[in-house]
Amino acid sequence: MDAMVGIRKPVLQVADLRISYGARTVLSELGLTISEGEIFGLLGPNGAGKTSLIRTICGRVKLQSGRISISGQSNTKRAAIRCIGLVPQEIALYQHLTVQENLMVFGRLSGLSHKQTDLALPFAMSATKLESRANDYVHALSGGWKRRVNIAAAILHQPRLLILDEPTVGVDIDARNTLHEVIRGLSRNGLAVLLATHDLDQAQTLCTNVGFLRNGVIAPSGPPAQLLEEAFGTQREVLVELRAPALIRTQQVLRRIGFVEHPTGMEWRLMIDATAQKQTELTRALHRTDLEIKEVRFRAPGLDSLFSQITGSDRLP
Amino acid sequence: MIAAMLKVMVLGVCRDRGALAMAFVLPPLIFVVFAAIFSGTSGTEMRLKVAVVDEVRSDETTRLMDAIANEPSLRMHALANQSQQSLREAVAYGNADVGLIIAGALTQDGEQSPIVIVADAGRSMAGPILSGHVQRLIASQLPGVALRRLIPSVDMLSGGLTSQQRAQLISSTDEMNTADNSKSITVGESGAGLFRMEVLDGRGNVTVSYYAGAVAVMFLLFSAMQGAASLIEERSSGIMDRLAVGAAGTDVVVASKFLFLTLQGLLQVGLIFVIAWIVYDVALLPHLMPWLATTVFASAAAAGLALFMASACTSRQQANTISSFLVLVASAVGGSMVPRFMMPPWLQDIGWLTPNAWAIEAYQGALWRGENTWALLTFLWPLALVAVVSLLCAFALSRYRLRLG
Numbered sequence: 232m233d234a235m236v237g238i239r240k241p242v243l244q245v246a247d248l249r250i251s252y253g254a255r256t257v258l259s260e261l262g263l264t265i266s267e268g269e270i271f272g273l274l275g276p277n278g279a280g281k282t283s284l285i286r287t288i289c290g291r292v293k294l295q296s297g298r299i300s301i302s303g304q305s306n307t308k309r310a311a312i313r314c315i316g317l318v319p320q321e322i323a324l325y326q327h328l329t330v331q332e333n334l335m336v337f338g339r340l341s342g343l344s345h346k347q348t349d350l351a352l353p354f355a356m357s358a359t360k361l362e363s364r365a366n367d368y369v370h371a372l373s374g375g376w377k378r379r380v381n382i383a384a385a386i387l388h389q390p391r392l393l394i395l396d397e398p399t400v401g402v403d404i405d406a407r408n409t410l411h412e413v414i415r416g417l418s419r420n421g422l423a424v425l426l427a428t429h430d431l432d433q434a435q436t437l438c439t440n441v442g443f444l445r446n447g448v449i450a451p452s453g454p455p456a457q458l459l460e461e462a463f464g465t466q467r468e469v470l471v472e473l474r475a476p477a478l479i480r481t482q483q484v485l486r487r488i489g490f491v492e493h494p495t496g497m498e499w500r501l502m503i504d505a506t507a508q509k510q511t512e513l514t515r516a517l518h519r520t521d522l523e524i525k526e527v528r529f530r531a532p533g534l535d536s537l538f539s540q541i542t543g544s545d546r547l548p
Numbered sequence: 549m550i551a552a553m554l555k556v557m558v559l560g561v562c563r564d565r566g567a568l569a570m571a572f573v574l575p576p577l578i579f580v581v582f583a584a585i586f587s588g589t590s591g592t593e594m595r596l597k598v599a600v601v602d603e604v605r606s607d608e609t610t611r612l613m614d615a616i617a618n619e620p621s622l623r624m625h626a627l628a629n630q631s632q633q634s635l636r637e638a639v640a641y642g643n644a645d646v647g648l649i650i651a652g653a654l655t656q657d658g659e660q661s662p663i664v665i666v667a668d669a670g671r672s673m674a675g676p677i678l679s680g681h682v683q684r685l686i687a688s689q690l691p692g693v694a695l696r697r698l699i700p701s702v703d704m705l706s707g708g709l710t711s712q713q714r715a716q717l718i719s720s721t722d723e724m725n726t727a728d729n730s731k732s733i734t735v736g737e738s739g740a741g742l743f744r745m746e747v748l749d750g751r752g753n754v755t756v757s758y759y760a761g762a763v764a765v766m767f768l769l770f771s772a773m774q775g776a777a778s779l780i781e782e783r784s785s786g787i788m789d790r791l792a793v794g795a796a797g798t799d800v801v802v803a804s805k806f807l808f809l810t811l812q813g814l815l816q817v818g819l820i821f822v823i824a825w826i827v828y829d830v831a832l833l834p835h836l837m838p839w840l841a842t843t844v845f846a847s848a849a850a851a852g853l854a855l856f857m858a859s860a861c862t863s864r865q866q867a868n869t870i871s872s873f874l875v876l877v878a879s880a881v882g883g884s885m886v887p888r889f890m891m892p893p894w895l896q897d898i899g900w901l902t903p904n905a906w907a908i909e910a911y912q913g914a915l916w917r918g919e920n921t922w923a924l925l926t927f928l929w930p931l932a933l934v935a936v937v938s939l940l941c942a943f944a945l946s947r948y949r950l951r952l953g
Binding site: 289290292309312320322323337340342388 | 795800
């Protein structure tokens with residue numbers, strides 16, 4: 232893959248995409264562009280249409296209306312589809328084969344010759360830092376290592392676009408960070424990455440751009456920092472962590488003030504203008520209530536706050 | 549607490565259609581099928597298909613022919629021409645279960661028995677069964693014949709009959725034959741020399757060659773079903789999703805599995821027959837090509853069916869349940885457990901819907917009757933058809949399932 236120099240060429244271009252299942256419109260006039268070296272985080276609640284969008288890009292759902300091109304070619308062409316590397320959410324590997332054997336198999340199945348696969352193997356192993364585990368059986372690997380092999384199997388044919396569906400599900404923090412490094416490394420080599428995730432922290436730390444898929448369109452989209460700046464400006468987020476759930480009466484009061492409840496019921500959040508005086512006043516006021524407070528924290532709002540604001544949910548994801 | 553756990557179990561079964569079918573539908577269904585098969589082998593439902601040649605064409609033999617034709621536990625097989633050779637061919641090729649030649653007058657004395665029963669060694673028990681039926685028919689429909697055949701013995705034991713006594717006896721037995729007899733008599737001494745049994749020999753050990761083929765087909769189906777289930781795992785593990793965007797697509801996966809299962813079947817059946825050859829002297833080497841052709845076609849049919857099944861099922865558990873049921877029933881009805889000629893005719897007809905029946909016939913043709921590959925095509929083309937059609941269905945279903953996600 233070419234190193235990134237100068238203007239980044241678009242790899243995936245989606246325009247006016249419309250997908251309906253019967254009377255239900257899933258994607259409506261959707262537009263999306265992902266360029267070389269870009270990591271685009273596709274965010275959205277369950278059922279928003281992320282899977283439909285990915286399946287349409289991969290050519291598995293018939294294009295009903297609109298245009299999709301991959302590296303300048305329509306995705307209805309087989310050659311364009313071959314420019315895609317797909318990393319499914321599941322560990323899509325043969326458990327009874329070693330890492331190297333898996334990669335050999337998937338190299339051949341992705342259309343590479345024996346010789347090409349032999350040449351691609353060191354690249355994929357190195358990009359995913361798998362060299363030390365080449366001869367280990369996949370079933371013997373931990374979740375994080377399996378996730379790396381999952382990615383390696385998708386980049387053997389050196390795709391232009393890498394689609395990752397929840398690539399870090401079920402892995403610990405260290406493994407997640409390593410996977411982030413792997414993905415960043417691939418993007419530095421010019422690969423365009425489409426990352427579908429529910430992990431908003433991951434999207435914020437890993438993605439160069441994110442887009443919220445809701446009501447069939449991606450809006451808003453852009454770099455995470457820019458989106459947060461536009462949405463919240465100088466506001467800070469208050470996180471109130473409780474030892475016990477709030478009483479119903481207190482919950483009603485908190486909601487009236489504008490607090491949003493975490494699904495566990497043990498955490499409440501609120502956006503406020505970030506003056507030091509206000510922070511102090513709020514902390515005092517909270518401690519005067521009947522809430523069993525464990526901790527009150529102030530932080531810069533993240534994508535989870537934005538997600539909550541966009542979806543209009545009174546609960547965070 | 550026990551009630552709560554009980555509720556979980558009950559709801560688990562009620563809401564799992566596969567488990568529900570496995571628990572309450574399959575057992576009685578399998579019982580019905582097996583009862584029909586195994587009761588048929590020993591009960592009144594067994595109806596042998598008999599080829600008959602009457603070379604005498606006397607009143608007596610015509611009456612016997614009519615009696616055989618009207619006997620409910622026998623079925624007549626019409627021969628192209630009324631010759632002994634044609635009858636032997638019909639028996640040897642399995643078109644008739646057993647043959648009966650009336651070669652002399654039923655009342656004739658002498659060393660040669662007038663009735664020859666021709667049975668294939670592979671269905672040798674059909675001979676005694678037919679002779680039992682015919683003895684009963686003679687006893688009930690032509691009792692005079694049986695008695696007439698006792699005259700020489702009476703003559704010898706009594707120290708010699710006068711010519712008048714002899715004539716009277718003959719006249720009485722003739723009257724018995726023509727009278728409308730409602731009473732039957734028992735004939736002893738194996739029809740008093742009435743029958744001669746002729747067993748058509750093939751090559752090697754017929755019982756072992758039959759069961760080698762029968763068992764081989766059953767295990768071909770079982771192992772192919774097991775192997776093809778990996779298709780379901782590949783679908784659920786996301787491997788198919790990955791391959792769908794690659795050069796391979798699902799067709800390559802299905803096609804390569806078909807090839808693997810066919811080769812695996814070839815080896816499996818090969819092992820069974822090598823043991824049959826070494827230990828039981830089954831004539832494998834002289835008929836290697838027809839055997840190989842049969843094995844390839846049978847393995848391909850099993851592989852195709854298994855892949856079709858795996859493509860149609862949504863989970864491995866579902867595939868296991870359905871395939872176990874189908875393989876057991878197909879093996880029972882198709883003759884892998886009991887030779888089909890021992891089953892009631894309606895089950896024999898159903899048996900042709902299974903690959904087992906065609907493969908077993910082909911193996912019998914190759915190894916017992918010594919037929920060449922060309923002659924075996926009658927049995928091989930249905931296997932080829934099953935392989936091709938089920939493979940195409942597997943291709944289509946796999947693509948469809950991938951689209952459904």
